[in-house]
Amino acid sequence: METMFCYQCEQTAKGTGCVSKRGVCGKEMEISELQDQLTGAMIGLAQAVKGKAYDDQTTDLVLAGLFTTITNVSFNNETLKPLIKRVQDEAARYGGSRDYDMDLLWTEADEDVKSLKSLILIGLRGVAAYAYHAMVQGYRDEQVNAHFYEALRQVAQERDMDALLAGVLKVGEINLQCMALLDQANTQSYGHPVPTQVPLMVGKGPFIVISGHDLKDIELLLEQTKGKGINVYTHGEMLPAHGYPKLKAYPQLKGNFGTAWQNQQKEFLGLPAPVLFTTNCIMPVKQSYADRIFTTEVVSYPGMTHIGPDKDFTPVINKALALGGYAQDTAFTGINGGTHVTTGFARNTVLSMAGTVVEAVKSGALKHIFLVGGCDGAKPGRNYYTDLVKQTPKDSIVLTLACGKFRFNDLDLGTLGGLPRILDMGQCNDAYSAIQVAVALADAFKCTVNELPLHIVLSWYEQKAVCVLLTLLYLGIRNIRLGPTLPAFVSPAVLDLLVKTYHIAPTMTPEADLAQMLG
Numbered sequence: 001m002e003t004m005f006c007y008q009c010e011q012t013a014k015g016t017g018c019v020s021k022r023g024v025c026g027k028e029m030e031i032s033e034l035q036d037q038l039t040g041a042m043i044g045l046a047q048a049v050k051g052k053a054y055d056d057q058t059t060d061l062v063l064a065g066l067f068t069t070i071t072n073v074s075f076n077n078e079t080l081k082p083l084i085k086r087v088q089d090e091a092a093r094y095g096g097s098r099d100y101d102m103d104l105l106w107t108e109a110d111e112d113v114k115s116l117k118s119l120i121l122i123g124l125r126g127v128a129a130y131a132y133h134a135m136v137q138g139y140r141d142e143q144v145n146a147h148f149y150e151a152l153r154q155v156a157q158e159r160d161m162d163a164l165l166a167g168v169l170k171v172g173e174i175n176l177q178c179m180a181l182l183d184q185a186n187t188q189s190y191g192h193p194v195p196t197q198v199p200l201m202v203g204k205g206p207f208i209v210i211s212g213h214d215l216k217d218i219e220l221l222l223e224q225t226k227g228k229g230i231n232v233y234t235h236g237e238m239l240p241a242h243g244y245p246k247l248k249a250y251p252q253l254k255g256n257f258g259t260a261w262q263n264q265q266k267e268f269l270g271l272p273a274p275v276l277f278t279t280n281c282i283m284p285v286k287q288s289y290a291d292r293i294f295t296t297e298v299v300s301y302p303g304m305t306h307i308g309p310d311k312d313f314t315p316v317i318n319k320a321l322a323l324g325g326y327a328q329d330t331a332f333t334g335i336n337g338g339t340h341v342t343t344g345f346a347r348n349t350v351l352s353m354a355g356t357v358v359e360a361v362k363s364g365a366l367k368h369i370f371l372v373g374g375c376d377g378a379k380p381g382r383n384y385y386t387d388l389v390k391q392t393p394k395d396s397i398v399l400t401l402a403c404g405k406f407r408f409n410d411l412d413l414g415t416l417g418g419l420p421r422i423l424d425m426g427q428c429n430d431a432y433s434a435i436q437v438a439v440a441l442a443d444a445f446k447c448t449v450n451e452l453p454l455h456i457v458l459s460w461y462e463q464k465a466v467c468v469l470l471t472l473l474y475l476g477i478r479n480i481r482l483g484p485t486l487p488a489f490v491s492p493a494v495l496d497l498l499v500k501t502y503h504i505a506p507t508m509t510p511e512a513d514l515a516q517m518l519g
């Protein structure tokens with residue numbers, strides 16, 4: 001192709017696809033093409049291993065490859081090229097197979113086939129990120145792993161609409177299993193999250209900001225900063241780390257810096273500290289703070305120092321000491337002016353209070369439960385989520401997860417039955433916690449999840465939100481509101497099917513949606 005083609009995220013150009021020389025996210029055409037080559041090589045690898053016994057080395061490479069193609073993970077041709085070669089060499093180990101040409105998918109004439117195959121591939125990228133996080137903690141699920149190969153082959157070979165639709169829901173099913181695996185990895189490694197108030201104030205002296213989802217990385221960083229006079233602050237999706245008992249036991253884990261990922265170019269300006277990116281979302285790095293950006297795992301950006309598999313964070317620590325941090329304690333606020341946020345309301349905590357919640361519903365004190373979750377993004381229109389949460393009635397609680405919560409997690413909405421009205425369940429993968437709570441409540445009321453006074457309003461940006469959505473569809477959950485815009489890769493006929501079967505609806509205005517939900 002003479003121009004790139006990518007439509008995998010919510011901010012895609014004109015709501016249809018990035019088709020010029022540079023994507024809205026800053027991804028250059030060369031990077032987009034290399035990511036396509038990488039995906040084509042992984043499809044070739046999936047074909048090469050068909051019917052053969054494969055080992056963890058092969059699967060780990062597939063997880064890394066799929067994760068690398070997620071939005072805001074890799075902008076670096078110097079790491080993409082060797083990765084493609086490694087995948088091709090790995091395929092050769094199994095007798096080899098031709099790489100798939102991704103242009104065949106992007107130029108597919110049948111828009112519904114293209115749509116369903118894109119849903120499978122884009123959802124699979126999200127699942128791979130979760131499987132990768134579990135894998136670095138030593139947790140694997142062979143059924144989940146096997147499905148990566150199966151689904152990659154399906155993208156290349158399948159044309160039957162029913163089979164493709166089943167393939168889309170299968171990604172949702174496998175993602176549920178994968179989120180359960182990651183939940184097991186996180187809770188067995190670090191304990192069940194407990195409610196924790198997190199200050200937004202940054203103390204004086206040297207500090208490090210750590211962003212992304214990888215709990216293993218923050219554990220290793222906390223271990224290596226012990227006794228060095230350096231404080232550690234979470235950023236973005238790392239915020240829920242504060243709730244895990246084993247992580248919160250480190251005294252230098254002090255608070256959270258900044259808000260959601262799309263504000264980083266503003267928030268990192270003049271920051272007297274290094275920032276370590278463990279996963280998405282890294283944005284094109286501004287020269288003014290480029291000397292302070294470090295990457296690890298699959299994150300890669302040209303010219304930034306990368307911490308390799310030895311996980312020696314000495315360069316980050318030395319940078320923190322050299323920059324010295326703020327001279328005085330420095331107060332920051334959330335988007336709404338709040339001075340702290342609260343996290344740690346994952347499934348164990350909420351289920352331990354299930355009796356209180358059930359009684360509150362029965363007595364009429366709690367009439368509605370909102371789940372407002374998903375990723376944040378840069379496009380205008382996302383104030384919808386702030387406005388919606390602000391307008392939720394006092395006899396309701398708001399469960400939330402992922403980085404979209406930074407739009408409202410510093411609001412004080414008061415309490416209901418002793419519980420804060422906003423309950424942060426964790427990262428996007430902690431959608432697993434929300435599902436467990438919904439299923440438990442449905443059991444308690446002897447009804448289905450769809451019959452609960454539960455209203456699900458999702459914000460999506462990248463591919464992990466897609467696999468979470470597919471999981472909700474696989475579970476048969478209806479009436480999900482999805483915004484701020486619908487995915488470009490959902491064709492009109494596929495959308496029609498989703499609307500008819502699952503009653504998915506695009507978000508409208510907070511007032512109109514609330515009127516319907518409370519109706």
Ligand code: SF4
Nearest residue numbers: 006009012018023025
């Ligand atoms: Fe465009 Fe999103 Fe693809 Fe970036 S990841 S090129 S913004 S569709």
